[in-house]
Amino acid sequence: AEAIGALLAADVIGFDTESKPTFLKGEESTGPHLIQLATENRAYLFPVFRSQSSEALKAVLESPRLLKVGFGLGNDRSALKSRLGIELNNVLDLGEVLRGRGHRGTVGAKVAVAHFFGERLHKSKKIGTSNWASPRLAERQLLYAANDAHVALRIYRAWLRTQKDPHESPCPT
Numbered sequence: 001a002e003a004i005g006a007l008l009a010a011d012v013i014g015f016d017t018e019s020k021p022t023f024l025k026g027e028e029s030t031g032p033h034l035i036q037l038a039t040e041n042r043a044y045l046f047p048v049f050r051s052q053s054s055e056a057l058k059a060v061l062e063s064p065r066l067l068k069v070g071f072g073l074g075n076d077r078s079a080l081k082s083r084l085g086i087e088l089n090n091v092l093d094l095g096e097v098l099r100g101r102g103h104r105g106t107v108g109a110k111v112a113v114a115h116f117f118g119e120r121l122h123k124s125k126k127i128g129t130s131n132w133a134s135p136r137l138a139e140r141q142l143l144y145a146a147n148d149a150h151v152a153l154r155i156y157r158a159w160l161r162t163q164k165d166p167h168e169s170p171c172p173t
Helices: 002-009 051-062 076-084 109-117 139-162
Strands: 012-018 034-038 043-047 067-070 091-093
Touching: 002 043, 002 051, 012 076, 012 139, 034 051, 034 139, 043 139, 051 076, 067 139, 109 139
Parallel strands: 012 067, 067 091
Antiparallel strands: 012 034, 034 043
16 A cells, blocks of 8 residues: 555656566467566565555556656556556656667667666666566565666656756657
């Protein structure tokens, strides 16, 4: 309840999901298995197998007032709809916004952190492709997941400061 209250009180939150990877041809993902949401001061991690949080998550993720920002959110919309019945509202994919005109592909969090902060974001491929469906996540997984959501929010705030009109908001999808 505390987490949902803090998230709904924010104007913008960082957002990401993690899913257990699939390695076999034709194998379908059963994710997302973890939903990460971050305010300025705290990251909240919601394991999807705990169904008691799904109604609260639905309120946050479907809120048209609350902007959710993240990287590489292309599959999140359909996965959340099919698995949890959640219709994402007011979402901004920073990977799309930051790539610039005439460029292909998307910008990832590592590139954005280097650009905006002049620092290196360490993202372990081993942790990123670990079992996110596990009922007990390792400390390194928790940190990786929390960082993904929090860095998105920090990048969004830094990007806003570079815009000509700070009162003009981007067009979320």
